[in-house]
Amino acid sequence: MHTVAVLALDGVIAFDLSTPVEVFSRSRLPDGRAAYRVRICAATPEVDAGVFALRAPWGLEELAEAHTIIVPGVADLAAPVAGEVLDALRRAAGAGTRIASICTGAFVLAATGVLDGRRATTHWIAAGLLAARHPSVEVDPDVLYVDNGQFLTSAGAAAGLDLCLHMIRCDHGSAVAADAARLSVMPLEREGGQAQFIVHEQPPSPRGSLMEPVLRWMEENCGKELTLDDIAAHAGMSTRTLNRRFREQTGTTPLQWLHRARIRRAQHLLETTAHPVDRIAAQVGFGSPTAFRDRFKRVTGTSPHAYRRAFG
Template sequence: MHTVAILVLDDVVPFDMAAPFQAFDWTRLPDGRSPYRVRLCAEQPDVRTRGLALRIDRGLDALRDADTIIVPGRSDESGPPSGRVLDALRQAAVAGTRIASVCVGAFVLAEAGLLDGLRATTHWFAAEELARRYPRVEVQPDVLYVDNGQILTSAGAAAGLDMCLHMIRGDLGSAVAAHAARMCVVPLEREGGQAQFIVHEHPPVPRGSGLEPVLEWIEDQLAGEITLAAMAAHSGMSERTFSRRFREQTGTTPLQWVLRARVRRAQYLLENSEHPVERIARQAGFGSPTAFRERFRRVVGTTPFAYRAAFRARPARPSAASPDRG
Protein backbone atom coordinates (compact mmCIF):
# COMPACT_ATOMS: atom_id res chain seq x y z
CA MET A 1 0.00 0.00 0.00
CA HIS A 2 1.27 3.46 -0.99
CA THR A 3 1.40 5.95 1.89
CA VAL A 4 0.50 9.58 1.16
CA ALA A 5 1.50 12.06 3.87
CA ILE A 6 -0.15 15.48 3.83
CA LEU A 7 2.10 17.89 5.69
CA VAL A 8 -0.17 20.28 7.59
CA LEU A 9 1.58 23.51 8.52
CA ASP A 10 0.25 26.41 10.58
CA ASP A 11 -2.25 28.62 8.72
CA VAL A 12 -2.92 25.86 6.19
CA VAL A 13 -5.72 26.54 3.71
CA PRO A 14 -8.36 23.84 4.37
CA PHE A 15 -9.41 23.50 0.71
CA ASP A 16 -5.81 22.92 -0.35
CA MET A 17 -5.53 20.17 2.26
CA ALA A 18 -8.89 18.56 1.43
CA ALA A 19 -8.31 18.16 -2.32
CA PRO A 20 -5.44 15.63 -2.14
CA PHE A 21 -7.00 13.88 0.86
CA GLN A 22 -10.20 13.34 -1.07
CA ALA A 23 -8.50 12.17 -4.28
CA PHE A 24 -6.26 9.55 -2.70
CA ASP A 25 -8.64 8.43 0.03
CA TRP A 26 -11.43 7.71 -2.47
CA THR A 27 -9.26 5.81 -4.96
CA ARG A 28 -10.21 2.14 -5.33
CA LEU A 29 -8.74 -0.76 -7.29
CA PRO A 30 -11.07 -2.88 -9.48
CA ASP A 31 -11.47 -5.38 -6.64
CA GLY A 32 -12.55 -2.60 -4.24
CA ARG A 33 -9.30 -2.39 -2.25
CA SER A 34 -7.80 0.98 -1.37
CA PRO A 35 -4.29 1.37 -2.84
CA TYR A 36 -3.42 4.45 -0.79
CA ARG A 37 -3.04 5.07 2.92
CA VAL A 38 -3.54 8.80 3.59
CA ARG A 39 -1.96 10.31 6.70
CA LEU A 40 -2.00 13.84 8.09
CA CYS A 41 1.19 14.91 9.84
CA ALA A 42 2.44 18.12 11.38
CA GLU A 43 5.36 19.55 13.33
CA GLN A 44 3.12 20.24 16.32
CA PRO A 45 -0.11 18.40 17.26
CA ASP A 46 -2.24 21.57 17.32
CA VAL A 47 -2.47 23.38 14.00
CA ARG A 48 -4.16 26.67 13.16
CA THR A 49 -6.16 26.95 9.95
CA ARG A 50 -8.59 29.42 8.47
CA GLY A 51 -11.66 28.85 10.59
CA LEU A 52 -10.67 25.42 11.91
CA ALA A 53 -8.62 24.05 14.78
CA LEU A 54 -6.93 20.73 13.99
CA ARG A 55 -5.21 18.21 16.19
CA ILE A 56 -2.81 16.03 14.22
CA ASP A 57 -1.71 12.71 15.69
CA ARG A 58 1.41 12.15 13.59
CA GLY A 59 4.58 14.22 13.68
CA LEU A 60 7.30 14.83 11.12
CA ASP A 61 8.61 11.30 11.65
CA ALA A 62 5.69 10.13 9.50
CA LEU A 63 7.40 11.68 6.47
CA ARG A 64 10.16 9.06 6.64
CA ASP A 65 7.79 6.22 5.76
CA ALA A 66 5.77 8.13 3.17
CA ASP A 67 5.88 7.31 -0.52
CA THR A 68 4.34 10.67 -1.43
CA ILE A 69 4.37 13.94 0.54
CA ILE A 70 1.96 16.76 -0.29
CA VAL A 71 2.36 20.30 1.05
CA PRO A 72 -0.87 22.36 0.93
CA GLY A 73 -0.97 26.13 0.67
CA ARG A 74 -0.86 28.51 3.63
CA SER A 75 -2.38 31.92 4.30
CA ASP A 76 -0.65 35.12 3.24
CA GLU A 77 0.22 35.96 6.84
CA SER A 78 2.20 32.76 7.41
CA GLY A 79 5.81 33.06 8.41
CA PRO A 80 8.56 30.88 6.94
CA PRO A 81 8.43 27.17 7.75
CA SER A 82 10.66 25.98 10.55
CA GLY A 83 14.09 24.49 10.02
CA ARG A 84 12.78 21.11 11.20
CA VAL A 85 10.13 21.10 8.47
CA LEU A 86 12.61 22.10 5.78
CA ASP A 87 15.14 19.48 6.91
CA ALA A 88 12.46 16.78 6.91
CA LEU A 89 11.49 17.67 3.34
CA ARG A 90 15.13 17.70 2.19
CA GLN A 91 15.74 14.29 3.75
CA ALA A 92 12.64 12.91 2.08
CA ALA A 93 13.81 14.25 -1.27
CA VAL A 94 17.22 12.65 -0.86
CA ALA A 95 15.47 9.35 -0.06
CA GLY A 96 13.58 9.57 -3.36
CA THR A 97 10.14 10.34 -1.94
CA ARG A 98 7.69 11.95 -4.36
CA ILE A 99 6.92 15.46 -3.11
CA ALA A 100 4.15 17.75 -4.38
CA SER A 101 2.67 21.10 -3.45
CA VAL A 102 -0.77 22.65 -3.81
CA CYS A 103 -1.10 26.37 -4.59
CA VAL A 104 1.32 28.48 -2.52
CA GLY A 105 2.69 25.34 -0.88
CA ALA A 106 5.28 25.76 -3.64
CA PHE A 107 6.92 28.45 -1.49
CA VAL A 108 7.68 25.80 1.15
CA LEU A 109 9.31 23.53 -1.43
CA ALA A 110 11.26 26.47 -2.84
CA GLU A 111 12.44 27.48 0.65
CA ALA A 112 13.73 23.94 1.14
CA GLY A 113 15.67 24.24 -2.14
CA LEU A 114 13.70 21.44 -3.77
CA LEU A 115 12.69 23.56 -6.77
CA ASP A 116 16.13 24.93 -7.63
CA GLY A 117 16.74 24.48 -11.34
CA LEU A 118 13.26 23.05 -11.90
CA ARG A 119 10.08 24.25 -13.54
CA ALA A 120 7.32 25.02 -11.05
CA THR A 121 3.95 26.70 -10.80
CA THR A 122 1.70 28.17 -8.15
CA HIS A 123 -1.48 30.22 -8.10
CA TRP A 124 -1.12 32.91 -10.78
CA PHE A 125 -1.61 35.64 -8.16
CA ALA A 126 1.56 34.51 -6.32
CA ALA A 127 3.69 33.51 -9.31
CA GLU A 128 5.55 36.81 -9.61
CA GLU A 129 6.43 36.74 -5.92
CA LEU A 130 7.65 33.14 -6.16
CA ALA A 131 9.93 34.09 -9.04
CA ARG A 132 11.20 37.16 -7.20
CA ARG A 133 12.04 35.32 -4.00
CA TYR A 134 13.52 32.24 -5.63
CA PRO A 135 15.30 33.23 -8.87
CA ARG A 136 16.70 29.71 -9.33
CA VAL A 137 13.17 28.39 -9.88
CA GLU A 138 11.74 28.51 -13.41
CA VAL A 139 8.23 29.69 -12.59
CA GLN A 140 5.50 28.86 -15.11
CA PRO A 141 2.51 30.95 -14.01
CA ASP A 142 0.07 29.88 -16.71
CA VAL A 143 -0.30 26.11 -16.24
CA LEU A 144 -2.35 23.93 -13.88
CA TYR A 145 0.50 21.78 -12.63
CA VAL A 146 4.10 20.84 -13.42
CA ASP A 147 5.46 17.30 -13.10
CA ASN A 148 9.25 17.08 -12.85
CA GLY A 149 9.14 13.40 -11.97
CA GLN A 150 9.93 13.36 -8.26
CA ILE A 151 8.80 16.94 -7.58
CA LEU A 152 5.40 18.29 -8.62
CA THR A 153 3.72 21.66 -8.10
CA SER A 154 0.19 22.84 -8.82
CA ALA A 155 -1.81 26.05 -8.95
CA GLY A 156 -4.95 26.50 -6.81
CA ALA A 157 -6.95 23.85 -4.96
CA ALA A 158 -8.78 22.68 -8.10
CA ALA A 159 -5.49 22.36 -9.97
CA GLY A 160 -4.14 20.44 -6.97
CA LEU A 161 -6.91 17.93 -7.48
CA ASP A 162 -5.96 17.68 -11.16
CA MET A 163 -2.36 17.03 -10.11
CA CYS A 164 -3.40 14.29 -7.68
CA LEU A 165 -5.49 12.56 -10.35
CA HIS A 166 -2.48 12.82 -12.66
CA MET A 167 -0.35 11.04 -10.04
CA ILE A 168 -3.02 8.37 -9.54
CA ARG A 169 -3.18 7.78 -13.28
CA GLY A 170 0.60 7.41 -13.41
CA ASP A 171 0.57 5.00 -10.45
CA LEU A 172 -2.43 2.84 -11.33
CA GLY A 173 -3.64 3.62 -14.84
CA SER A 174 -6.41 5.65 -16.44
CA ALA A 175 -9.30 3.40 -15.39
CA VAL A 176 -8.55 3.75 -11.66
CA ALA A 177 -7.91 7.48 -12.04
CA ALA A 178 -11.18 7.92 -13.93
CA HIS A 179 -13.07 6.21 -11.11
CA ALA A 180 -11.37 8.49 -8.57
CA ALA A 181 -12.34 11.51 -10.68
CA ARG A 182 -15.97 10.37 -10.73
CA MET A 183 -15.92 9.97 -6.95
CA CYS A 184 -14.54 13.52 -6.66
CA VAL A 185 -17.15 14.72 -9.19
CA VAL A 186 -14.53 16.29 -11.46
CA PRO A 187 -13.39 15.59 -15.03
CA LEU A 188 -10.19 13.63 -15.60
CA GLU A 189 -9.34 15.38 -18.87
CA ARG A 190 -7.64 18.56 -17.61
CA GLU A 191 -3.93 18.22 -18.37
CA GLY A 192 -1.14 20.05 -16.58
CA GLY A 193 -0.34 22.27 -19.54
CA GLN A 194 -3.85 23.72 -19.62
CA ALA A 195 -3.70 27.37 -18.71
CA GLN A 196 -4.94 28.98 -15.55
CA PHE A 197 -7.41 31.82 -15.97
CA ILE A 198 -5.13 34.77 -15.30
CA VAL A 199 -5.73 38.46 -14.79
CA HIS A 200 -2.59 39.89 -16.35
CA GLU A 201 -1.39 42.79 -14.25
CA HIS A 202 1.07 45.26 -15.71
CA PRO A 203 4.53 45.33 -14.16
CA PRO A 204 4.77 48.20 -11.66
CA VAL A 205 6.19 51.46 -12.98
CA PRO A 206 8.46 53.32 -10.54
CA ARG A 207 7.24 56.80 -9.67
CA GLY A 208 9.21 59.53 -11.33
CA SER A 209 10.22 57.27 -14.22
CA GLY A 210 8.71 59.68 -16.76
CA LEU A 211 6.59 56.93 -18.32
CA GLU A 212 3.30 57.79 -16.59
CA PRO A 213 2.07 60.26 -19.29
CA VAL A 214 2.71 57.87 -22.17
CA LEU A 215 1.09 54.97 -20.30
CA GLU A 216 -2.01 57.08 -19.72
CA TRP A 217 -1.98 57.97 -23.41
CA ILE A 218 -1.77 54.27 -24.32
CA GLU A 219 -4.85 53.50 -22.21
CA ASP A 220 -6.76 56.26 -24.00
CA GLN A 221 -5.73 55.03 -27.45
CA LEU A 222 -6.29 51.28 -27.09
CA ALA A 223 -9.13 51.12 -29.62
CA GLY A 224 -6.90 52.62 -32.32
CA GLU A 225 -3.52 51.88 -33.81
CA ILE A 226 -0.58 52.30 -31.42
CA THR A 227 2.88 52.10 -32.95
CA LEU A 228 6.27 52.26 -31.35
CA ALA A 229 6.94 55.45 -33.29
CA ALA A 230 3.79 57.09 -31.88
CA MET A 231 4.66 56.10 -28.31
CA ALA A 232 8.22 57.37 -28.67
CA ALA A 233 7.01 60.65 -30.17
CA HIS A 234 4.52 61.14 -27.35
CA SER A 235 7.30 60.60 -24.82
CA GLY A 236 9.67 62.99 -26.61
CA MET A 237 12.33 60.32 -27.15
CA SER A 238 13.77 58.45 -30.07
CA GLU A 239 12.36 54.98 -30.64
CA ARG A 240 15.60 53.35 -29.53
CA THR A 241 15.89 55.39 -26.33
CA PHE A 242 12.21 54.95 -25.52
CA SER A 243 12.35 51.16 -25.99
CA ARG A 244 15.45 50.87 -23.82
CA ARG A 245 14.08 53.00 -20.99
CA PHE A 246 10.68 51.32 -21.17
CA ARG A 247 12.21 47.87 -20.76
CA GLU A 248 14.48 49.08 -17.95
CA GLN A 249 11.53 50.53 -16.05
CA THR A 250 8.87 47.86 -16.69
CA GLY A 251 10.72 44.67 -17.57
CA THR A 252 8.80 44.32 -20.82
CA THR A 253 8.63 45.91 -24.25
CA PRO A 254 6.26 48.74 -25.22
CA LEU A 255 4.34 46.53 -27.65
CA GLN A 256 3.95 43.74 -25.08
CA TRP A 257 2.62 46.33 -22.65
CA VAL A 258 0.06 47.43 -25.25
CA LEU A 259 -0.97 43.82 -25.89
CA ARG A 260 -1.58 43.18 -22.19
CA ALA A 261 -3.48 46.43 -21.82
CA ARG A 262 -5.74 45.36 -24.68
CA VAL A 263 -6.24 41.92 -23.18
CA ARG A 264 -7.19 43.46 -19.84
CA ARG A 265 -9.76 45.70 -21.54
CA ALA A 266 -11.14 42.69 -23.40
CA GLN A 267 -11.36 40.72 -20.14
CA TYR A 268 -13.31 43.55 -18.54
CA LEU A 269 -15.72 43.78 -21.47
CA LEU A 270 -16.23 40.01 -21.60
CA GLU A 271 -17.04 39.99 -17.88
CA ASN A 272 -19.23 43.09 -17.73
CA SER A 273 -20.93 43.61 -21.08
CA GLU A 274 -23.20 41.82 -23.52
CA HIS A 275 -21.18 43.03 -26.50
CA PRO A 276 -20.42 40.42 -29.18
CA VAL A 277 -16.85 39.32 -29.71
CA GLU A 278 -16.61 41.33 -32.94
CA ARG A 279 -17.39 44.57 -31.11
CA ILE A 280 -15.04 43.77 -28.22
CA ALA A 281 -12.27 43.08 -30.74
CA ARG A 282 -12.70 46.62 -32.10
CA GLN A 283 -13.04 48.25 -28.67
CA ALA A 284 -9.86 46.59 -27.41
CA GLY A 285 -7.92 47.47 -30.54
CA PHE A 286 -7.35 44.00 -32.00
CA GLY A 287 -8.65 44.90 -35.43
CA SER A 288 -10.30 41.67 -36.49
CA PRO A 289 -12.13 39.00 -34.46
CA THR A 290 -9.66 36.43 -35.77
CA ALA A 291 -6.66 38.38 -34.45
CA PHE A 292 -8.50 38.98 -31.18
CA ARG A 293 -9.24 35.29 -30.63
CA GLU A 294 -5.69 34.23 -31.48
CA ARG A 295 -3.94 36.80 -29.28
CA PHE A 296 -6.40 36.47 -26.41
CA ARG A 297 -5.90 32.71 -26.35
CA ARG A 298 -2.13 33.11 -26.51
CA VAL A 299 -2.05 35.47 -23.50
CA VAL A 300 -4.91 34.16 -21.34
CA GLY A 301 -4.76 30.51 -22.34
CA THR A 302 -8.39 30.10 -23.33
CA THR A 303 -10.87 31.48 -25.85
CA PRO A 304 -12.90 34.67 -25.34
CA PHE A 305 -16.07 32.55 -25.38
CA ALA A 306 -14.81 30.21 -22.65
CA TYR A 307 -13.54 33.13 -20.58
CA ARG A 308 -16.89 34.88 -20.75
CA ALA A 309 -18.74 31.70 -19.83
CA ALA A 310 -16.57 31.30 -16.74
CA PHE A 311 -16.36 34.87 -15.52
CA ARG A 312 -19.18 37.04 -16.83
CA ALA A 313 -20.87 38.89 -13.99
CA ARG A 314 -24.53 37.98 -13.65
CA PRO A 315 -27.06 40.19 -11.89
CA ALA A 316 -28.49 38.69 -8.74
CA ARG A 317 -31.99 37.36 -9.13
CA PRO A 318 -34.53 38.80 -6.71
CA SER A 319 -35.80 36.15 -4.33
CA ALA A 320 -39.45 35.29 -3.91
CA ALA A 321 -39.35 36.58 -0.36
CA SER A 322 -37.85 39.90 -1.44
CA PRO A 323 -39.40 40.88 -4.76
CA ASP A 324 -38.01 43.74 -6.77
CA ARG A 325 -40.35 46.60 -6.04
CA GLY A 326 -38.80 48.81 -8.73
Protein backbone atom coordinates in the same frame (compact mmCIF):
# COMPACT_ATOMS: atom_id res chain seq x y z
CA MET B 1 -0.40 0.14 -0.64
CA HIS B 2 0.81 3.58 -1.72
CA THR B 3 1.03 5.93 1.28
CA VAL B 4 0.30 9.64 0.83
CA ALA B 5 1.46 11.91 3.67
CA VAL B 6 -0.24 15.31 3.78
CA LEU B 7 1.90 17.80 5.68
CA ALA B 8 -0.04 20.19 7.94
CA LEU B 9 1.63 23.43 9.03
CA ASP B 10 0.32 26.31 11.16
CA GLY B 11 -1.63 28.62 8.89
CA VAL B 12 -2.40 25.83 6.42
CA ILE B 13 -5.19 26.66 3.96
CA ALA B 14 -8.00 24.31 4.94
CA PHE B 15 -9.23 23.66 1.39
CA ASP B 16 -5.72 22.88 0.15
CA LEU B 17 -5.39 20.39 3.00
CA SER B 18 -8.75 18.71 2.46
CA THR B 19 -8.37 18.35 -1.34
CA PRO B 20 -5.64 15.64 -1.37
CA VAL B 21 -7.14 13.94 1.70
CA GLU B 22 -10.50 13.55 -0.05
CA VAL B 23 -9.22 12.71 -3.53
CA PHE B 24 -6.61 10.13 -2.53
CA SER B 25 -8.62 8.52 0.28
CA ARG B 26 -11.64 7.96 -1.98
CA SER B 27 -9.69 6.55 -4.96
CA ARG B 28 -10.38 2.90 -5.66
CA LEU B 29 -8.63 0.29 -7.79
CA PRO B 30 -10.66 -1.69 -10.36
CA ASP B 31 -11.17 -4.51 -7.84
CA GLY B 32 -12.58 -2.09 -5.26
CA ARG B 33 -9.53 -1.89 -2.99
CA ALA B 34 -8.36 1.50 -1.74
CA ALA B 35 -5.64 2.91 -3.99
CA TYR B 36 -3.94 4.96 -1.26
CA ARG B 37 -3.38 5.13 2.47
CA VAL B 38 -3.55 8.79 3.60
CA ARG B 39 -1.73 10.19 6.64
CA ILE B 40 -1.98 13.76 7.97
CA CYS B 41 1.40 14.64 9.50
CA ALA B 42 2.65 17.64 11.46
CA ALA B 43 5.53 18.77 13.62
CA THR B 44 3.16 19.40 16.53
CA PRO B 45 0.06 17.49 17.71
CA GLU B 46 -2.21 20.49 17.03
CA VAL B 47 -2.16 22.74 13.96
CA ASP B 48 -3.84 26.12 13.47
CA ALA B 49 -5.82 25.89 10.23
CA GLY B 50 -7.35 29.34 10.55
CA VAL B 51 -11.05 28.56 10.89
CA PHE B 52 -10.38 25.55 13.09
CA ALA B 53 -7.66 23.71 14.97
CA LEU B 54 -6.50 20.38 13.57
CA ARG B 55 -5.08 17.43 15.53
CA ALA B 56 -2.60 15.56 13.35
CA PRO B 57 -2.50 11.81 14.12
CA TRP B 58 1.04 11.36 12.75
CA GLY B 59 4.34 13.17 13.26
CA LEU B 60 7.07 14.10 10.82
CA GLU B 61 8.62 10.64 11.09
CA GLU B 62 5.78 9.39 8.88
CA LEU B 63 7.21 11.39 5.97
CA ALA B 64 10.10 8.91 5.81
CA GLU B 65 7.62 6.06 5.22
CA ALA B 66 5.49 7.81 2.58
CA HIS B 67 5.62 7.23 -1.15
CA THR B 68 4.17 10.71 -1.82
CA ILE B 69 4.21 13.86 0.31
CA ILE B 70 1.71 16.67 -0.28
CA VAL B 71 2.55 20.19 0.95
CA PRO B 72 -0.67 22.28 1.06
CA GLY B 73 -0.74 26.06 0.81
CA VAL B 74 -0.15 28.35 3.78
CA ALA B 75 -1.90 31.67 4.34
CA ASP B 76 0.98 33.65 5.85
CA LEU B 77 3.91 33.66 3.44
CA ALA B 78 6.01 35.71 5.84
CA ALA B 79 5.84 33.09 8.60
CA PRO B 80 9.06 31.07 8.89
CA VAL B 81 8.91 27.32 8.34
CA ALA B 82 10.31 25.23 11.18
CA GLY B 83 13.75 23.87 10.49
CA GLU B 84 12.68 20.36 11.48
CA VAL B 85 10.00 20.45 8.76
CA LEU B 86 12.47 21.56 6.10
CA ASP B 87 14.96 18.93 7.23
CA ALA B 88 12.30 16.19 7.06
CA LEU B 89 11.37 17.24 3.53
CA ARG B 90 15.02 17.32 2.46
CA ARG B 91 15.60 13.82 3.84
CA ALA B 92 12.52 12.55 2.01
CA ALA B 93 13.69 14.23 -1.20
CA GLY B 94 17.10 12.63 -0.80
CA ALA B 95 15.42 9.23 -0.45
CA GLY B 96 13.60 9.75 -3.76
CA THR B 97 10.12 10.40 -2.32
CA ARG B 98 7.70 12.17 -4.65
CA ILE B 99 6.81 15.58 -3.19
CA ALA B 100 4.02 17.81 -4.51
CA SER B 101 2.85 21.25 -3.41
CA ILE B 102 -0.54 22.89 -3.73
CA CYS B 103 -0.85 26.65 -4.21
CA THR B 104 1.51 28.52 -1.85
CA GLY B 105 2.89 25.25 -0.56
CA ALA B 106 5.49 25.89 -3.28
CA PHE B 107 7.10 28.43 -0.91
CA VAL B 108 7.70 25.67 1.64
CA LEU B 109 9.08 23.34 -1.00
CA ALA B 110 11.28 26.09 -2.46
CA ALA B 111 12.67 26.83 1.02
CA THR B 112 14.18 23.34 1.11
CA GLY B 113 16.20 24.08 -2.05
CA VAL B 114 14.83 21.11 -4.00
CA LEU B 115 13.22 23.40 -6.61
CA ASP B 116 16.47 25.25 -7.41
CA GLY B 117 17.14 25.09 -11.14
CA ARG B 118 13.70 23.62 -11.76
CA ARG B 119 10.49 24.99 -13.23
CA ALA B 120 7.64 25.45 -10.74
CA THR B 121 4.35 27.25 -10.32
CA THR B 122 2.11 28.63 -7.60
CA HIS B 123 -1.02 30.77 -7.43
CA TRP B 124 -0.58 33.62 -9.91
CA ILE B 125 -1.06 36.23 -7.16
CA ALA B 126 2.02 34.90 -5.33
CA ALA B 127 4.15 34.00 -8.37
CA GLY B 128 6.09 37.27 -8.38
CA LEU B 129 6.95 36.92 -4.70
CA LEU B 130 8.06 33.30 -5.17
CA ALA B 131 10.35 34.33 -8.03
CA ALA B 132 11.79 37.22 -6.01
CA ARG B 133 12.33 35.16 -2.87
CA HIS B 134 13.79 32.15 -4.71
CA PRO B 135 15.55 33.43 -7.86
CA SER B 136 17.04 30.00 -8.56
CA VAL B 137 13.54 28.64 -9.21
CA GLU B 138 12.08 29.10 -12.71
CA VAL B 139 8.58 30.30 -11.78
CA ASP B 140 5.87 29.85 -14.43
CA PRO B 141 2.70 31.71 -13.34
CA ASP B 142 0.66 30.70 -16.39
CA VAL B 143 0.08 26.97 -15.92
CA LEU B 144 -2.08 24.76 -13.71
CA TYR B 145 0.74 22.53 -12.55
CA VAL B 146 4.32 21.50 -13.30
CA ASP B 147 5.52 17.89 -13.14
CA ASN B 148 9.30 17.58 -12.77
CA GLY B 149 9.09 13.87 -12.01
CA GLN B 150 9.98 13.74 -8.32
CA PHE B 151 8.86 17.29 -7.53
CA LEU B 152 5.51 18.69 -8.60
CA THR B 153 3.89 22.08 -7.99
CA SER B 154 0.41 23.42 -8.68
CA ALA B 155 -1.39 26.75 -8.79
CA GLY B 156 -4.53 27.46 -6.73
CA ALA B 157 -6.89 25.05 -5.00
CA ALA B 158 -8.65 23.88 -8.18
CA ALA B 159 -5.29 23.28 -9.85
CA GLY B 160 -4.29 21.25 -6.80
CA LEU B 161 -7.15 18.91 -7.62
CA ASP B 162 -5.91 18.71 -11.22
CA LEU B 163 -2.48 17.78 -9.91
CA CYS B 164 -3.86 15.07 -7.60
CA LEU B 165 -5.78 13.53 -10.50
CA HIS B 166 -2.65 13.69 -12.64
CA MET B 167 -0.68 11.76 -10.00
CA ILE B 168 -3.44 9.17 -9.70
CA ARG B 169 -3.37 8.71 -13.46
CA CYS B 170 0.43 8.28 -13.38
CA ASP B 171 0.16 5.75 -10.54
CA HIS B 172 -2.86 3.68 -11.57
CA GLY B 173 -3.94 4.65 -15.09
CA SER B 174 -6.68 6.74 -16.64
CA ALA B 175 -9.59 4.54 -15.55
CA VAL B 176 -8.84 4.96 -11.83
CA ALA B 177 -8.17 8.67 -12.31
CA ALA B 178 -11.39 9.12 -14.29
CA ASP B 179 -13.36 7.48 -11.49
CA ALA B 180 -11.72 9.81 -8.95
CA ALA B 181 -12.55 12.77 -11.20
CA ARG B 182 -16.20 11.76 -11.39
CA LEU B 183 -16.40 11.54 -7.59
CA SER B 184 -14.96 15.07 -7.46
CA VAL B 185 -17.31 16.29 -10.26
CA MET B 186 -14.18 17.33 -12.13
CA PRO B 187 -13.11 16.96 -15.80
CA LEU B 188 -10.03 14.77 -16.16
CA GLU B 189 -8.89 16.49 -19.37
CA ARG B 190 -7.38 19.61 -17.77
CA GLU B 191 -3.65 19.14 -18.27
CA GLY B 192 -0.84 20.99 -16.57
CA GLY B 193 -0.05 23.28 -19.49
CA GLN B 194 -3.43 24.96 -19.40
CA ALA B 195 -3.43 28.52 -18.17
CA GLN B 196 -4.47 29.46 -14.66
CA PHE B 197 -6.92 31.95 -16.21
CA ILE B 198 -9.11 29.16 -17.57
CA VAL B 199 -11.76 30.18 -15.04
CA HIS B 200 -14.17 32.99 -15.94
CA GLU B 201 -12.46 35.81 -14.09
CA GLN B 202 -11.76 39.42 -14.94
CA PRO B 203 -9.47 41.83 -13.11
CA PRO B 204 -11.78 43.55 -10.63
CA SER B 205 -12.63 47.22 -10.37
CA PRO B 206 -13.80 48.74 -7.10
CA ARG B 207 -17.59 48.93 -6.92
CA GLY B 208 -18.79 52.46 -7.66
CA SER B 209 -15.49 53.46 -9.27
CA LEU B 210 -15.24 55.51 -12.45
CA MET B 211 -14.18 52.39 -14.36
CA GLU B 212 -17.18 50.27 -13.40
CA PRO B 213 -19.63 51.64 -16.03
CA VAL B 214 -16.86 51.60 -18.66
CA LEU B 215 -16.10 47.94 -17.96
CA ARG B 216 -19.78 47.08 -18.09
CA TRP B 217 -20.12 48.83 -21.47
CA MET B 218 -17.01 47.09 -22.79
CA GLU B 219 -18.32 43.68 -21.74
CA GLU B 220 -21.71 44.38 -23.34
CA ASN B 221 -20.01 45.45 -26.58
CA CYS B 222 -17.04 43.08 -26.68
CA GLY B 223 -18.44 41.46 -29.83
CA LYS B 224 -17.75 44.67 -31.74
CA GLU B 225 -14.39 45.77 -33.14
CA LEU B 226 -13.65 48.32 -30.42
CA THR B 227 -10.46 50.38 -30.56
CA LEU B 228 -8.68 52.18 -27.75
CA ASP B 229 -10.04 55.45 -29.16
CA ASP B 230 -13.60 54.05 -29.05
CA ILE B 231 -13.23 53.10 -25.39
CA ALA B 232 -11.64 56.45 -24.47
CA ALA B 233 -14.41 58.35 -26.25
CA HIS B 234 -17.10 56.41 -24.39
CA ALA B 235 -15.28 57.02 -21.08
CA GLY B 236 -14.83 60.72 -21.86
CA MET B 237 -11.06 60.53 -21.34
CA SER B 238 -7.90 60.76 -23.35
CA THR B 239 -6.32 57.44 -24.26
CA ARG B 240 -3.40 58.25 -21.95
CA THR B 241 -5.71 58.89 -18.96
CA LEU B 242 -7.76 55.80 -19.79
CA ASN B 243 -4.66 53.59 -19.82
CA ARG B 244 -3.47 55.05 -16.51
CA ARG B 245 -6.86 54.64 -14.79
CA PHE B 246 -7.20 51.10 -16.11
CA ARG B 247 -3.82 50.07 -14.74
CA GLU B 248 -4.56 51.69 -11.38
CA GLN B 249 -7.93 49.99 -10.95
CA THR B 250 -7.66 46.68 -12.82
CA GLY B 251 -3.92 46.02 -13.12
CA THR B 252 -4.13 45.65 -16.89
CA THR B 253 -4.70 47.69 -20.08
CA PRO B 254 -8.09 48.36 -21.75
CA LEU B 255 -7.32 46.18 -24.76
CA GLN B 256 -5.98 43.33 -22.63
CA TRP B 257 -9.15 43.52 -20.53
CA LEU B 258 -11.25 43.53 -23.72
CA HIS B 259 -9.47 40.44 -25.05
CA ARG B 260 -10.11 38.70 -21.72
CA ALA B 261 -13.80 39.64 -21.92
CA ARG B 262 -14.00 38.19 -25.42
CA ILE B 263 -12.37 34.95 -24.35
CA ARG B 264 -14.66 34.81 -21.33
CA ARG B 265 -17.71 35.08 -23.59
CA ALA B 266 -16.23 32.51 -25.97
CA GLN B 267 -15.77 30.08 -23.07
CA HIS B 268 -19.42 30.53 -22.15
CA LEU B 269 -20.54 29.87 -25.74
CA LEU B 270 -18.31 26.81 -26.02
CA GLU B 271 -19.79 25.43 -22.80
CA THR B 272 -23.45 26.17 -23.51
CA THR B 273 -23.96 26.06 -27.30
CA ALA B 274 -23.13 23.86 -30.28
CA HIS B 275 -22.16 26.85 -32.43
CA PRO B 276 -19.20 26.19 -34.73
CA VAL B 277 -15.92 27.71 -33.59
CA ASP B 278 -15.84 30.03 -36.63
CA ARG B 279 -19.25 31.43 -35.69
CA ILE B 280 -18.18 31.94 -32.07
CA ALA B 281 -15.08 33.79 -33.28
CA ALA B 282 -17.32 36.29 -35.09
CA GLN B 283 -19.77 36.51 -32.18
CA VAL B 284 -17.05 37.57 -29.75
CA GLY B 285 -15.50 40.18 -32.02
CA PHE B 286 -12.50 38.51 -33.65
CA GLY B 287 -11.76 39.44 -37.23
CA SER B 288 -10.83 35.91 -38.22
CA PRO B 289 -11.18 32.38 -36.78
CA THR B 290 -7.38 32.02 -36.87
CA ALA B 291 -6.90 35.12 -34.74
CA PHE B 292 -9.52 33.80 -32.32
CA ARG B 293 -7.88 30.39 -32.00
CA ASP B 294 -4.46 31.96 -31.42
CA ARG B 295 -5.76 34.34 -28.74
CA PHE B 296 -7.88 31.63 -27.07
CA LYS B 297 -4.91 29.28 -26.76
CA ARG B 298 -2.68 32.12 -25.51
CA VAL B 299 -5.13 32.93 -22.71
CA THR B 300 -6.39 29.46 -21.72
CA GLY B 301 -3.49 27.26 -22.80
CA THR B 302 -5.75 25.00 -24.85
CA SER B 303 -7.69 25.10 -28.13
CA PRO B 304 -11.41 25.97 -28.42
CA HIS B 305 -12.21 22.39 -29.50
CA ALA B 306 -10.29 20.88 -26.55
CA TYR B 307 -11.96 23.31 -24.17
CA ARG B 308 -15.41 22.29 -25.46
CA ARG B 309 -14.57 18.59 -25.05
CA ALA B 310 -13.59 19.19 -21.43
CA PHE B 311 -16.27 21.65 -20.33
CA GLY B 312 -19.09 21.58 -22.88
